[in-house]
Amino acid sequence: MDLFWEILISALLVIGGFFGLVGSFGLVKLPDPMTRLHAPTKAATLGVGAVLIASMIYFAAFHDDLTLHELMITLFIFLTAPISAHFLAKANMLRNVDRSTLTKPEGDGDWAVFTPLSDTSAEELDEVAEAEDDEAR
Known part of the structure; x- marks a missing residue:
């Protein structure tokens, strides 16, 4: 054994x-x-x-x-x-x-992290968009 x-x-x-x-x-x-x-x-x-x-x-x-x-x-x-x-x-x-370098997920959708209101990342995306707008001004 x-x-x-x-x-x-x-x-x-x-x-x-x-x-x-x-x-x-x-x-x-x-x-x-x-x-x-x-x-x-x-x-x-x-x-x-x-x-x-x-x-x-x-x-x-x-x-x-x-x-x-x-x-x-x-x-x-x-x-x-x-x-x-x-x-x-x-x-x-x-x-x-750059989002174009990421592998596309299966199906018609996009990654949830880039979709507003899908999860907590919506707040993070808003913060990034506000920061980019401030830099553009």
């Missing part, structure tokens, strides 16, 4: 290392900030999650010590990565970037 746990833990570590490598490579090689955002939030998150789950299984199987710290850290990373990715994407769109 120990062989099964060793193989499972080794497989999770190799999978975690692979996803970490892919996430790091994507962070360096992808062309623009919006596509680079996917590498750490998807691949690297899966890599860290696999390593943490391997650690949890190792201590449960070989040291008879069931710790849930690794599981809590994994859940925390899986919950916070999409939120931080959303904030980074929104900041990227709101800084003075």
Whole structure:
């Protein structure tokens, strides 16, 4: 039975290392900030999650010590990565970037951050428009 746990833990570590490598490579090689955002939030998150789950299984199987710290850290990373990715994407769109360089969203609409009254960004857009009007005068 120990062989099964060793193989499972080794497989999770190799999978975690692979996803970490892919996430790091994507962070360096992808062309623009919006596509680079996917590498750490998807691949690297899966890599860290696999390593943490391997650690949890190792201590449960070989040291008879069931710790849930690794599981809590994994859940925390899986919950916070999409939120931080959303904030980074929104900041990227709101800084003075030409909208034509952004990838168009699917469908007929525009990004919600550029649509007035869609969310809290309407106030931010009004502030930017007022600042541009003041500079033009």
